[in-house]
Amino acid sequence: MKTTMEETHLNKHLSEHHMKVTKERNIILRSFLAASRHVTAEELHTLVKKKHPGVGLATVYRTLALFCACGLAEQRQFGDGHTRYELTYNVxxxxxxxxxxxxxxxxxxxxxxxxxxxxxxxxxxxxxxxxxxxxxxxxxxxxxxxxxxx
Ligand SMILES: [Zn+2]
Ligand SMILES: [Zn+2]
Missing domain, CATH: 3.30.1490.190 (Ferric-uptake regulator, C-terminal dimerisarion domain)
Known part of the structure; x- marks a missing residue:
């Protein structure tokens, strides 16, 4: 599969911070890009699990925190008690x-x-x-x- 600019951005951040590019991180990123905007971690986890049942919710949470740290995404609180994540890189x-x-x-x-x-x-x-x-x-x-x- 072709590498997206979001993947390039994430991988650059990972290498700068001496973190590994893992298969799970790429799977979660692809699902995040395919998901509807303003997605919750639970909704994203449901999407990821369809194709990759082994990926746990905690990994999705950690990876979303990573996306926010590297400037790919931002957290949104819209007053209903759920934290949502929105792609902000190049948006x-x-x-x-x-x-x-x-x-x-x-x-x-x-x-x-x-x-x-x-x-x-x-x-x-x-x-x-x-x-x-x-x-x-x-x-x-x-x-x-x-x-x-x-
Ligand atoms: Zn929005
Ligand atoms: Zn309404």
Whole structure:
């Protein structure tokens, strides 16, 4: 199989930190790339197990922590008690709207919002390294159902 740029990135990090490239790490990375965005460790483990039943949940957790450490992924907490992992390497910045009813996650990006944040940072002499904007509420579908229930 062709080596992806994500694998190249991970392998570079591993060699820089004198860690081994293991078959399991590559299996988990491939499943992570194929998984839906904002995946939990348990969901990813279920995917990995389908093809590789020997890989344990603890290994998935450790490997996800490694992905975060090397800049491939970031943790997301969307207020439902689950930690999700999102691929961020070579992915354009975006923000999230989270439905607190059905847990649908809507990704969006808006240049005006980004510009306003930068403007506020300048005003407060603040150097932004990173930001997360999370908007909580109900999606159109849940809003419609609520309306139907009266
Ligand atoms: Zn919803
Ligand atoms: Zn996202």
């Amino acid at each position: 354009k910045h975006h923000d999230h709207m989270i439905c607190t009813h059905c847990h649908r996650i809507i990704e969006f990006e808006n240049e005006a919002i980004e510009a306003l944040q930068n403007e506020m940072a300048v005003k407060h002499h603040f150097a932004i390294h990173n930001h997360k904007l999370e908007i909580y509420g109900h999606c159109w579908e849940c809003t419609k159902k609520e309306g139907a229930r009266g």
